[in-house]
Amino acid sequence: MDLPYLTKNLPGVGGRIKQRVEDFIVDEVPLYEPCGEGTHVYFRVRKAGVPTPAAVDRIARYMGVSPGQIGVAGRKDAQAITTQMMSLEHADADKLEAYRDPQVQIIGISRHGNKLRPGHLAGNRFQIRIRHTDPDRLPAATKILDVLLRRGVPNFFGPQRFGARGETASLGQALLKDDLEEFLIVLLGRPKADDPPDIKAARDAFDAGSYSRALNCWPRHYHNERRALSAYKRKSKAGPAVGAIDRRMRRLYVSAFQSAMFNEVLTRRIDTIDRVLTGDYAIKADTGGIFVVEDAAAEQPRADRFEISPAGPIFGYRTSFAQEEPGQIERQVLSAHGVELEEFRRVGQLKVKGTRRAMRFKLSEPNLTAGTDEAGQFIEVRFTATSGSYATVAVREIMKSP
Numbered sequence: 001m002d003l004p005y006l007t008k009n010l011p012g013v014g015g016r017i018k019q020r021v022e023d024f025i026v027d028e029v030p031l032y033e034p035c036g037e038g039t040h041v042y043f044r045v046r047k048a049g050v051p052t053p054a055a056v057d058r059i060a061r062y063m064g065v066s067p068g069q070i071g072v073a074g075r076k077d078a079q080a081i082t083t084q085m086m087s088l089e090h091a092d093a094d095k096l097e098a099y100r101d102p103q104v105q106i107i108g109i110s111r112h113g114n115k116l117r118p119g120h121l122a123g124n125r126f127q128i129r130i131r132h133t134d135p136d137r138l139p140a141a142t143k144i145l146d147v148l149l150r151r152g153v154p155n156f157f158g159p160q161r162f163g164a165r166g167e168t169a170s171l172g173q174a175l176l177k178d179d180l181e182e183f184l185i186v187l188l189g190r191p192k193a194d195d196p197p198d199i200k201a202a203r204d205a206f207d208a209g210s211y212s213r214a215l216n217c218w219p220r221h222y223h224n225e226r227r228a229l230s231a232y233k234r235k236s237k238a239g240p241a242v243g244a245i246d247r248r249m250r251r252l253y254v255s256a257f258q259s260a261m262f263n264e265v266l267t268r269r270i271d272t273i274d275r276v277l278t279g280d281y282a283i284k285a286d287t288g289g290i291f292v293v294e295d296a297a298a299e300q301p302r303a304d305r306f307e308i309s310p311a312g313p314i315f316g317y318r319t320s321f322a323q324e325e326p327g328q329i330e331r332q333v334l335s336a337h338g339v340e341l342e343e344f345r346r347v348g349q350l351k352v353k354g355t356r357r358a359m360r361f362k363l364s365e366p367n368l369t370a371g372t373d374e375a376g377q378f379i380e381v382r383f384t385a386t387s388g389s390y391a392t393v394a395v396r397e398i399m400k401s402p
Contacts, residue, residue, distance in 0.1 A: 003263065004270045005397055006154050007144045012400025013379055015133030017392070020375060021049045024080035025127040026391075028073065029384065031120045034085075038113035040071070041091035044083060046105045051078035055104045056086070062099055063091060071116030074124075074387060077160075083107070087116035119387065125365070126391045129378040130399060135370030141379055142368055144398050151274040152309065152360030153397065156266060157259040158390035165192065172257030175250060176339060176347045180238035188214065188229055224249050251350055258314045258352070264333045265312040266359050269326075273360040276303050276310050279323030283311040283358050290356050292323065309358040316354020317345040361389040 018024050034042040047055045052075040053067070060067040069088060076082035088096075099106050162168050167186055174183035191203035202217035202225075211233040218226050224245045232241035242250070266273070276282050280293040285307055293299050293310075302308045313319050313330050319341055321327040334341070344352040367382040381398060385391060 003154075003156050003393075003396075004267055005400065006151065006270060006273065007147050007397050010144050010147065011140055012144070012398060013130065013133045013137040013141050014401050015130040015379070015399055016401065017128055017130055017395060017399070018079045019129075019131045021079060022081055023129040023131065023378075024077060026076050026080055026082040027125040028076070028082070028084040029122045029125055030085055031073070031122050034110035034112035036110055036112075038111045040087045040089045040112050040115055041093050041096065042085055042087045042110045042112050042116065043091075043096055043106050044108040045086050046081070046083045046107050047076070048081045048103050049079065050103045052076050052082075052084070054078075058101060058104055059086070059088075059096075059099065059106075063088065063095065073116050073118060073121040076124075085116060085121075087112065089115060121387045123364075123384055123386045123389075124391070125382075125384045127380065127382045128391065128395055129380045130395070131376060131378050133377070133379055133399075135372070135377050135379060138368060138370045138379060141381070141398050145363075145366060145368055145381070148394060148397060149363055149366060152306070152362055153385075153389070153394045154266060154270060154273055155358050155361045155389055156263050156393045158392045160390075160392070161259050162256055165195075168253050168256035169260035170257075172253035172255065172260075173337065173339075175242070175254055176257060176343050178346075180242050184228065184232060184238050184241055188225060188232075247349075251352075254344075254347055254350060254352055258316070258354070261333055261337065262312050262314055262357060264336075265330055268329045268333070269310065269312065269359055273310065274303060276300060276308065277324070277326050280326045281311045281313075281320075281322050281356055282308045283356060284308055285358075285362070306362050309360050311356035312359050314355045314357055315339070315341065315344065316352045317341050317343075319344075319354040357388075361386050363394060 045055060052072060056067045056070050056072065060070055065088065071087035073085060076084050093109050096106055097109060159166065170186050171183055174186060189203050189207040191200040195203065198217055198219055202214045205214035205217055206229070211229060215226065215229050215233065218229065227244040228241045231244040232238070235241070276293045276296050276299050278293060278296045281290055282293050282299065283290050290311055299308065315334060321330050344354065364384040365382065369380050371378060371380065381395060383394065
């Protein structure tokens with residue numbers, strides 16, 4: 001779906017991002033620093049043009065361990081220069097220090113008492129250059145940034161949450177509704193004009209019922225597609241084919257569907273992301289605690305100070321609906337998809353409980369500049385954002401490019 005802009009009345013600066021790897025720089029802000037002692041070796045990784053899982057795979061192969069043994073706090077963009085912490089228990093620190101890769105560097109080593117887990121980060125610091133724009137548009141960018149600093153940034157899940165083809169939410173919905181034939185068709189068939197040639201050939205062959213040809217066309221690194229297709233080719237049943245897919249991927253698909261519904265709720269609340277309404281669930285910025293807003297007027301000053309924000313649902317079987325108008329919106333979105341909360345208990349073996357997510361996030365340490373380098377003119381935006389938020393959502397407000 002097309003996401004709305006909070007700053008829809010302010011013209012953007014246009015342009016494009018990620019034209020070069022060095023145009024998008026991300027530095028992870030750790031939740032804690034390693035103490036210097038313990039069995040877990042912590043090492044900071046600087047990578048360029050490589051997704052986090054690929055960097056983990058490379059280091060794991062070098063160290064002779066499985067990728068799952070390496071701890072990470074979060075995934076970082078592929079088309080970017082990023083730094084992040086990783087951990088490996090009982091690792092040979094000297095061997096790690098000797099690791100050499102033109103795209104992945106280890107730039108610091110320490111020790112700590114526990115494995116680094118997803119979510120063990122305070123946020124990320126971004127430095128993003130917008131190309132193909134006029135530096136004279138800097139005042140326009142400043143006006144938009146001022147609104148975002150005052151009201152917050154809509155906490156949408158960005159398009160990267162929904163996969164290269166934008167179909168992970170559809171896969172999650174098919175799983176939730178137990179429509180496994182539809183799931184396989186979306187996963188393995190229905191080619192698009194802009195699919196890479198080998199992928200398009202694989203999808204064409206699947207739609208034509210030529211499963212052996214499709215299997216030959218799928219690239220080797222598409223592990224889940226190949227597993228599902230191999231099982232379907234043997235059994236001619238959707239159940240075993242879906243069961244062949246990695247459990248983490250199935251959970252990711254369902255999570256993408258949850259994210260899409262959150263985006264729909266937030267779309268309907270776009271003009272009130274900085275206001276708490278009576279009946280809302282609100283989330284505390286410092287502790288993550290969630291409570292029902294009984295007196296909106298009394299709580300609004302806390303929202304103005306970014307101490308609390310309205311919280312939208314990541315639907316699951318334990319979801320409690322908000323009350324009054326906020327609750328009506330939540331029920332309408334769920335109903336529009338023909339979904340009942342109890343279905344999240346029965347989806348595969350996942351038992352998705354659900355949670356709440358702030359409808360906005362705060363930008364810290366903001367800075368806007370304009371300049372020219374060897375690649376041309378640019379407007380550069382810098383800021384720090386909390387973990388789980390998408391920097392591209394903030395930048396799209398400034399750009400308003402297609």
